[in-house]
Each structure stands twice: as structure tokens, then as C-alpha cells.
Amino acid sequence: MTKRLLMIDDDPDFVSGIKAILDAANFEVDVAYNPKDGLNALQSKQYDLLLLDIMMGRGAEGVMIARKLRKDAKLREMPVLIITGMREQIAFLFPGEPIHPRFVEVDELVEKPVEPKMLIEKVNNLIQTAEARKAGKK
Amino acid sequence: MESKPKILIIDDEEVVLDSCTQILRGGNYDISTASNGTLGLKLAQDIQPDLVFVDLKMPGISGFEVLEKISEIDPNIVMIVITGYATVSSAVDAMKKGAYDFLPKPFTPDEFRLITQRGLERRKLTLETIALRREKELLREQFASIVSHELKAPLGAVQQNLFALEFELANVLNKAQKEKMERIKVRIGELLQMINSWLRAISVDISKLKENFEQIFIADPISRAIENIESLAVRKNIEVISSVSASLPSIIGDNISLSEAFINIIGNAIKYSHDGSKVTMQVEEKENNLLISIKDTGIGVSEEDIPHIFDGFYRGKSGQAAASGHGIGLAVSRQIIEAHNGSISVESELGKGTTFVISLPIFKA
Numbered sequence: 001m002t003k004r005l006l007m008i009d010d011d012p013d014f015v016s017g018i019k020a021i022l023d024a025a026n027f028e029v030d031v032a033y034n035p036k037d038g039l040n041a042l043q044s045k046q047y048d049l050l051l052l053d054i055m056m057g058r059g060a061e062g063v064m065i066a067r068k069l070r071k072d073a074k075l076r077e078m079p080v081l082i083i084t085g086m087r088e089q090i091a092f093l094f095p096g097e098p099i100h101p102r103f104v105e106v107d108e109l110v111e112k113p114v115e116p117k118m119l120i121e122k123v124n125n126l127i128q129t130a131e132a133r134k135a136g137k138k
Numbered sequence: 139m140e141s142k143p144k145i146l147i148i149d150d151e152e153v154v155l156d157s158c159t160q161i162l163r164g165g166n167y168d169i170s171t172a173s174n175g176t177l178g179l180k181l182a183q184d185i186q187p188d189l190v191f192v193d194l195k196m197p198g199i200s201g202f203e204v205l206e207k208i209s210e211i212d213p214n215i216v217m218i219v220i221t222g223y224a225t226v227s228s229a230v231d232a233m234k235k236g237a238y239d240f241l242p243k244p245f246t247p248d249e250f251r252l253i254t255q256r257g258l259e260r261r262k263l264t265l266e267t268i269a270l271r272r273e274k275e276l277l278r279e280q281f282a283s284i285v286s287h288e289l290k291a292p293l294g295a296v297q298q299n300l301f302a303l304e305f306e307l308a309n310v311l312n313k314a315q316k317e318k319m320e321r322i323k324v325r326i327g328e329l330l331q332m333i334n335s336w337l338r339a340i341s342v343d344i345s346k347l348k349e350n351f352e353q354i355f356i357a358d359p360i361s362r363a364i365e366n367i368e369s370l371a372v373r374k375n376i377e378v379i380s381s382v383s384a385s386l387p388s389i390i391g392d393n394i395s396l397s398e399a400f401i402n403i404i405g406n407a408i409k410y411s412h413d414g415s416k417v418t419m420q421v422e423e424k425e426n427n428l429l430i431s432i433k434d435t436g437i438g439v440s441e442e443d444i445p446h447i448f449d450g451f452y453r454g455k456s457g458q459a460a461a462s463g464h465g466i467g468l469a470v471s472r473q474i475i476e477a478h479n480g481s482i483s484v485e486s487e488l489g490k491g492t493t494f495v496i497s498l499p500i501f502k503a
Contacts, residue, residue: 014291017298021305113294114301
């Protein structure tokens with residue numbers, strides 16, 4: 001079955017560069033260009049994965065979205081791939097560590113720009129892990 | 139002081155107030171007078187003057203007390219003392235209370251004009267310094283976010299679209315076209331890296347480092363750093379050899395920033411090494427310090443460049459174009475090490491290699 005992804009990022013040019021790769025890899029990608037539209041989309045449709053930008057609008061509004069997700073019983077299980085340009089600031093706090101400050105329980109962080117191979121790999125891995133976890137719970 | 143400079147004169151002798159006002163009339167000043175300390179302080183509070191003349195000997199609260207209180211209102215108000223009983227010791231006392239200058243009675247109109255001018259110049263300088271300092275601080279704070287948004291975002295979007303294009307055209311492009319694509323990607327990637335290293339340099343708040351200090355073992359930040367730098371070493375086929383004994387005494391410091399410093403220095407050694415060579419890292423205990431040495435056999439630093447390599451944005455005349463080094467990394471490293479009460483030194487010979495030695499004090503329980 002085709003996997004359905006949502007991307008929330010306020011830079012249309014960047015989004016097009018990500019979406020083209022995911023389209024070519026046969027994902028179905030919806031896009032929201034601001035946190036509000038993004039949250040609406042998450043409420044109205046079901047997604048297999050969220051691609052989330054951190055620095056949007058007036059500051060780190062992506063973090064706010066992530067926090068809302070964590071509190072939402074239904075959305076909490078959805079894997080999140082954080083794609084951010086601010087890894088340097090985060091990296092300084094955690095140099096050389098494979099982890100980052102967890103915004104949501106099931107997330108991973110990559111830095112803009114993202115190599116196509118790595119992007120597809122991360123997306124696939126996160127979805128598979130989430131599905132395996134779900135199956136294990138049942 | 140765009141508007142008229144505000145001058146307040148506090149003296150119990152009416153003749154002094156009048157003559158001072160008279161002398162300064164015609165100059166472009168806003169002059170207020172008070173006949174005792176209490177009134178003077180109230181006025182100072184209300185009008186926020188640029189310059190205050192205070193008579194030391196007045197009935198009621200003394201001139202010294204007035205000086206003190208005005209400093210409390212605003213320490214940047216320039217205060218000049220006028221007095222009839224000019225002695226060296228009272229002048230010194232007044233200076234201690236924050237007075238900028240001292241004018242003994244009687245004085246000539248010229249003397250008074252001159253001292254007024256000097257006082258106002260002083261005020262102007264003080265205000266300018268404050269404004270500059272505030273601006274600098276603001277710039278530093280905002281720089282990180284400006285850089286990341288205004289420079290990184292567009293470059294990232296360009297690179298991302300390039301990635302997409304290359305991905306879509308994977309089976310279409312010929313070898314020469316792919317090479318061009320690669321060249322563009324590499325150069326943009328380097329630009330992004332450079333912005334990142336600048337960002338890292340300015341986002342280190344050295345003054346706050348000490349808040350996270352704890353007892354640590356040097357092997358920890360060293361192994362973190364080596365792990366972090368591994369991909370760079372592999373790319374240049376350079377072996378990073380480190381021998382850190384597990385029995386070394388501990389130090390007081392911050393793991394994360396220390397490893398950042400090591401990353402910069404080892405990274406630097408790798409960058410300026412010849413492909414296939416070695417970078418050697420050793421730690422030894424000497425008296426009350428740990429000496430950490432990082433040695434390469436690369437291009438070296440010339441004698442005239444050595445005194446400058448820890449200055450930000452310095453890359454040396456002989457710095458090879460091949461290495462995408464950014465001198466700022468060493469400047470930050472030095473700041474981090476100095477925040478740990480340590481020191482860093484360098485020995486180098488052009489063409490033979492470079493050795494950095496970091497000294498950090500051993501923790502004594």
C-alpha cells in the first residue's frame with residue numbers, strides 16, 4: 001500500500017526538493033506550509049509519517065507541534081522525521097552523539113539539506129519500526 | 139545627547155549659582171540650579187541631567203552624600219565638585235565617590251567653561267560606549283538566528299533541489315554532466331559547512347560554560363571528539379592514534395565544550411595533514427596539570443603566523459587553498475580551554491608538522 005506522508009515546512013522551495021524525491025520513491029506526500037494548516041491536516045487525515053521543520057514563523061514553532069503530538073493519544077504513535085536547518089545549535093549541545101533532544105517519543109532528526117538516499121532510508125525505517133511496534137502491541 | 143545638554147548646579151551660595159548660569163548663557167545648554175542637596179537630588183531625579191556640579195560644603199546633606207545619591211540615580215551622570223576648601227584629600231574623597239573632576243573656588247569664567255566642556259565630552263563618550271556595547275551584545279545574540287535563517291535557508295533549499303534534480307536525472311545524465319552536478323553540490327556543501335562553523339563559533343557562550351562544570355575524565359571528551367571527527371579522517375585516509383591511560387587523574391570541566399575544542403584542534407590537524415599520514419594524540423601528567431598533545435606531520439605553520447593562529451578569522455599566509463579551514467575554530471578552542479583555567483600552545487615547523495599542547499589543571503579533592 002502506498003504510504004502517506006505529511007510535510008510541514010514554511011519554505012516552498014525546500015519542500016519541492018524533498019517532495020520530488022519522495023514522489024519519485026512512490027510516497028504520497030501532502031504539504032502544509034504553516035503549523036496551523038499542518039495541525040488541521042493531521043486532525044482530518046491519517047498519515048504514516050510526519051516530516052517536520054523546526055524553525056517556522058516566529059521561532060521554533062515546529063517544537064510546539066511536536067509537543068502537541070506527544071499529548072495526543074492518537075497522534076502520539078505516528079513517527080516524526082524532523083528536518084531542520086538548526087542542527088548546528090542542537091549539535092553544539094550534543095556533539096558526537098547519535099541522539100538529540102527528543103521532541104516526541106518516536107522521532108529522528110536530520111539536517112537540511114538531506115541526501116535522497118538517506119531521506120528514503122530514514123522514512124522507510126521509521127515507518128517500519130512504527131508498524132512493527134504497533135503489531136507487537138496487538 | 140541629541141537635545142541640549144542638561145546641566146544641574148547645586149550650591150548654597152546664590153552668587154555661585156548666578157555667576158555659573160551667567161557664564162554658560164549663550165552656550166546651548168539647559169541649566170537648572172538648586173540651593174541645597176535635597177532640592178538638587180530631587181531635580182536630578184526629575185530632569186536626569188548630563189552633568190552635575192556639586193558644592194561639597196553645604197548646609198543640610200553634604201556634597202559627598204549628594205554625589206553618592208546621584209550615582210545611585212544614574213552612575214553615568216558626570217559629576218564635578220566645586221568647593222572653596224580645596225584640599226587634596228577632599229578632592230580624592232570626592233573622586234572616590236565618583237566625581238569626574240574638581241573645580242576649586244574661586245574660578246575664572248574660562249576655567250568653568252572648559253571644565254563644563256570636558257564634563258560633557260566625558261558624558262558623550264560614556265553614552266556612546268554604552269550604546270556600542272549594547273549593540274554589540276544584541277548583534278551577537280541575533281547573529282546566530284540571522285545567519286541560520288537568512289543564509290542557510292536559501293542555500294539549503296538550493297542544495298535540496300539539486301539533490302532532487304540529480305535523483306530524478308540519475309539515468310539521464312552522462313558522466314561529464316554528473317561531474318558538473320557533483321562540483322556544484324560540493325561547493326554548496328562547503329558553503330553550508332562554513333556557515334555552520336561560524337555559527338558554532340558565535341553560539342558558544344564562554345561566560346556560561348562554568349555553570350556546567352563537573353568532575354570528568356579527560357578520556358571522555360577525547361573519545362567523543364575522535365568519534366566525531368572519524369569521517370573526516372577516513373576521507374583523507376589519516377589515522378588518528380590516541381593513547382590515553384585510564385589511570386589519569388580527573389579534571390573539572392565540561393565534557394561537551396571540551397570535546398568541541400578537541401574536535402576543532404584534531405580537525406585542524408587532519409585538514410593540514412598530507413593524505414595517508416598520522417595524527418597522534420597523547421596525554422601525560424606533569425606536576426599539577428594534564429598535558430594533551432596533538433601532533434601532525436602536515437604542512438606546518440610559519441613562524442610569523444604562529445602568534446596569530448588563535449585569533450579569530452586568521453588562516454595564515456601559507457594556509458593552503460586546499461584546506462577548507464576556518465581559523466575561528468582555534469579561537470573558540472582557546473576560549474574554551476581558558477575557561478577551564480588551562481592554556482594552549484603550539485609548536486610548528488613549516489613543511490614538517492605541527493604540535494598543539496593543551497594544559498588543564500588536575501582536580502584536587
